Amino acid sequence: MLSEEKNNQGIITISDVAEALNISKTTVSRAISGKGRIGAQTRERVLRYIDEHNYKPNPIAKGLANSRTYNICWVMPADYVASDLPFFQRCLVGISEISLKEDYDILTTFAYSDNASPLIRIVTNRKVDGVILSRTLTNDPNIRLLKEHSLPFVVIGSTEEDDVVQIDNDHIRACCELTSILAMKGVRRMALIGGSMRHVVNQTRYKGFQKGLSEQGIREDKRLVRLDLEDEKAIERATDDVLSLGAECIICMDDGICRSVLGKLKRDEIDIPGRVKLASFYNSMLLENNQPAITALSYDPKELGGVAAKTLFSIIRGENVEGKVLLGYDVLLKASTQ
Amino acid sequence: MLSEEKNNQGIITISDVAEALNISKTTVSRAISGKGRIGAQTRERVLRYIDEHNYKPNPIAKGLANSRTYNICWVMPADYVASDLPFFQRCLVGISEISLKEDYDILTTFAYSDNASPLIRIVTNRKVDGVILSRTLTNDPNIRLLKEHSLPFVVIGSTEEDDVVQIDNDHIRACCELTSILAMKGVRRMALIGGSMRHVVNQTRYKGFQKGLSEQGIREDKRLVRLDLEDEKAIERATDDVLSLGAECIICMDDGICRSVLGKLKRDEIDIPGRVKLASFYNSMLLENNQPAITALSYDPKELGGVAAKTLFSIIRGENVEGKVLLGYDVLLKASTQ
DNA sequence: TTGAAAGCGCTAACAA
DNA sequence: TTGTTAGCGCTTTCAA
Numbered sequence: 067m068l069s070e071e072k073n074n075q076g077i078i079t080i081s082d083v084a085e086a087l088n089i090s091k092t093t094v095s096r097a098i099s100g101k102g103r104i105g106a107q108t109r110e111r112v113l114r115y116i117d118e119h120n121y122k123p124n125p126i127a128k129g130l131a132n133s134r135t136y137n138i139c140w141v142m143p144a145d146y147v148a149s150d151l152p153f154f155q156r157c158l159v160g161i162s163e164i165s166l167k168e169d170y171d172i173l174t175t176f177a178y179s180d181n182a183s184p185l186i187r188i189v190t191n192r193k194v195d196g197v198i199l200s201r202t203l204t205n206d207p208n209i210r211l212l213k214e215h216s217l218p219f220v221v222i223g224s225t226e227e228d229d230v231v232q233i234d235n236d237h238i239r240a241c242c243e244l245t246s247i248l249a250m251k252g253v254r255r256m257a258l259i260g261g262s263m264r265h266v267v268n269q270t271r272y273k274g275f276q277k278g279l280s281e282q283g284i285r286e287d288k289r290l291v292r293l294d295l296e297d298e299k300a301i302e303r304a305t306d307d308v309l310s311l312g313a314e315c316i317i318c319m320d321d322g323i324c325r326s327v328l329g330k331l332k333r334d335e336i337d338i339p340g341r342v343k344l345a346s347f348y349n350s351m352l353l354e355n356n357q358p359a360i361t362a363l364s365y366d367p368k369e370l371g372g373v374a375a376k377t378l379f380s381i382i383r384g385e386n387v388e389g390k391v392l393l394g395y396d397v398l399l400k401a402s403t404q
Numbered sequence: 405m406l407s408e409e410k411n412n413q414g415i416i417t418i419s420d421v422a423e424a425l426n427i428s429k430t431t432v433s434r435a436i437s438g439k440g441r442i443g444a445q446t447r448e449r450v451l452r453y454i455d456e457h458n459y460k461p462n463p464i465a466k467g468l469a470n471s472r473t474y475n476i477c478w479v480m481p482a483d484y485v486a487s488d489l490p491f492f493q494r495c496l497v498g499i500s501e502i503s504l505k506e507d508y509d510i511l512t513t514f515a516y517s518d519n520a521s522p523l524i525r526i527v528t529n530r531k532v533d534g535v536i537l538s539r540t541l542t543n544d545p546n547i548r549l550l551k552e553h554s555l556p557f558v559v560i561g562s563t564e565e566d567d568v569v570q571i572d573n574d575h576i577r578a579c580c581e582l583t584s585i586l587a588m589k590g591v592r593r594m595a596l597i598g599g600s601m602r603h604v605v606n607q608t609r610y611k612g613f614q615k616g617l618s619e620q621g622i623r624e625d626k627r628l629v630r631l632d633l634e635d636e637k638a639i640e641r642a643t644d645d646v647l648s649l650g651a652e653c654i655i656c657m658d659d660g661i662c663r664s665v666l667g668k669l670k671r672d673e674i675d676i677p678g679r680v681k682l683a684s685f686y687n688s689m690l691l692e693n694n695q696p697a698i699t700a701l702s703y704d705p706k707e708l709g710g711v712a713a714k715t716l717f718s719i720i721r722g723e724n725v726e727g728k729v730l731l732g733y734d735v736l737l738k739a740s741t742q
Numbered sequence: 743t744t745g746a747a748a749g750c751g752c753t754a755a756c757a758a
Numbered sequence: 759t760t761g762t763t764a765g766c767g768c769t770t771t772c773a774a
Binding site: 428471 | 743745
Binding site: 108131 | 765
């Protein structure tokens with residue numbers, strides 16, 4: 067056929083379809099989109115033709131015409147990924163499933179704590195219709211960027227800016243609950259070891275920890291709370307410190323921290339839970355497979371991603387969306403706190 | 405300014421620039437692209453203007469005009485990701501770094517072993533200029549798809565189809581070397597435990613294992629080679645079997661398998677390396693952090709991703725590219741084989 | 743060296 | 759219900 071030969075790859079365009087059917091491009095467009103009035107039979111005719119001839123509208127051209135890209139952007143924290151932890155990878159699976167249904171694709175990039183450059187490129191290039199941010203910082207440069215460009219976006223995690231749509235687990239309740247449980251098991255001297263407090267999630271978890279303590283009538287011993295630890299060395303020192311201060315249990319802010327603490331304790335041959343109990347405010351395969359298994363809070367990153375994507379698409383469609391969604395959690399009590 | 409008000413977001417187009425400078429769009433285009441003759445001063449004038457007024461060419465429009473998307477697609481195996489292993493996440497980091505330099509973005513999707521559907525969508529929608537595939541299968545549906553559409557692509561890993569551009573680590577040499585080393589340490593009865601042989605990488609590793617044995621004059625005992633294991637249960641059974649057949653060392657095809665074997669051995673309180681030595685043909689944080697640390701082969705996924713991306717861009721540019729690139733490896737000898 | 747005009751493949755306002 | 763036309767923002771041929 068003539069039309070099929072126009073393009074190299076046997077790819078046909080809306081014009082080819084229109085020509086072959088002796089109707090206008092507009093009519094074809096309407097048959098496909100369902101927008102505007104169109105005769106039932108012409109509609110049928112078009113639909114059948116494009117099906118038989120395997121016509122696929124070009125989303126790029128479509129996008130140019132109505133200022134859409136049919137892409138969303140997924141931004142992962144580079145440092146977290148570098149540490150091999152699978153949390154955000156699992157979020158992506160959830161995002162991917164929803165996007166597929168919406169006929170959207172996912173453009174993946176990384177966020178660095180000191181600059182927003184990779185996202186700037188994508189945003190100024192107008193390559194996406196919306197963005198999913200993760201693990202936000204206080205005064206997050208990416209949030210600022212997106213607000214300036216008034217591009218739809220949601221955050222996986224929490225932020226202090228309450229005009230931002232946020233999808234998060236209920237860290238306060240979760241951490242409060244785990245802390246309480248440990249207290250009820252008789253642990254009094256609880257140590258908390260964590261990383262950067264610029265990460266909003268760490269602030270939230272700390273609040274939950276404090277809440278748990280106070281609900282159980284335990285006064286927080288600031289010497290046992292070691293936050294903003296930047297590297298392995300600092301974590302090891304903190305571990306030593308809280309141990310010598312008589313900590314009965316060490317709670318780690320997340321799986322990354324817990325991995326380091328665990329390494330330190332093992333090297334020093336300190337028995338868990340005999341000498342000290344160990345728990346983590348976030349779970350990962352690493353902790354589950356450890357011997358002894360580590361008590362931890364567990365979240366569902368895939369669900370988080372899915373809800374975030376759904377919410378983002380609502381915003382893109384112009385629907386009204388509530389400001390903050392809190393998802394559930396599980397407390398996994400394991401051998402490390404027996 | 406008038407031009408700035410035309411668009412809602414203060415976004416200016418090539419027409420705005422042309423108008424403001426009293427020249428044609430063509431000239432502006434030439435100044436930017438460097439293609440075609442243009443006066444040095446006009447060029448300067450344009451460049452300065454677009455810099456001062458923060459003009460960014462719209463890549464979507466540009467793409468429509470010259471049939472490009474400025475996107476590449478990254479396809480990860482869904483099952484591997486589901487198992488929380490970080491290998492492909494790390495590849496992505498390498499791909500991302502290179503793409504950034506080329507001003508390309510990465511569209512991420514998943515591959516399922518039974519169908520190619522997510523990639524089909526992306527390919528027929530013509531949303532990318534090239535594809536990076538990973539962990540290919542024998543008779544891989546995605547490879548077939550890409551060949552049919554004659555879309556540029558490279559594979560991270562190996563495939564039997566030698567017209568496909570492949571970036572891989574030298575698994576044969578690596579596995580051969582590790583096997584040899586173990587043999588030289590005096591191990592005779594070596595067991596091999598692995599997953600699906602539809603994965604080309606597993607076939608390659610098996611070959612390396614056999615080569616290592618034969619170079620050391622050891623006859624392969626087929627009863628100690630347990631491949632195509634589908635699930636945890638099968639792996640545990642295989643572990644029991646080879647143990648009762650007197651295996652002195654168990655080699656695992658990859659980190660996922662090794663995790664399972666490790667779990668089994670620990671639950672049964674089988675001492676490593678006292679009762680049996682343990683090694684893995686692929687490393688991961690899980691194995692490094694284990695007590696005892698596990699001897700394993702180590703590759704650099706980020707490098708793999710980077711080289712793959714570079715190669716893909718060469719192909720997209722129409723350059724000639726060699727068929728297969730083999731990258732290096734490290735042998736990490738740890739306590740598990742002492 | 744520069745510009746006019748057509749075209750990439752689609753949508754949408756307006757007219758018929 | 760359908761078609762004409764202009765336009766999305768860029769590139770490229772052809773002519774000046």
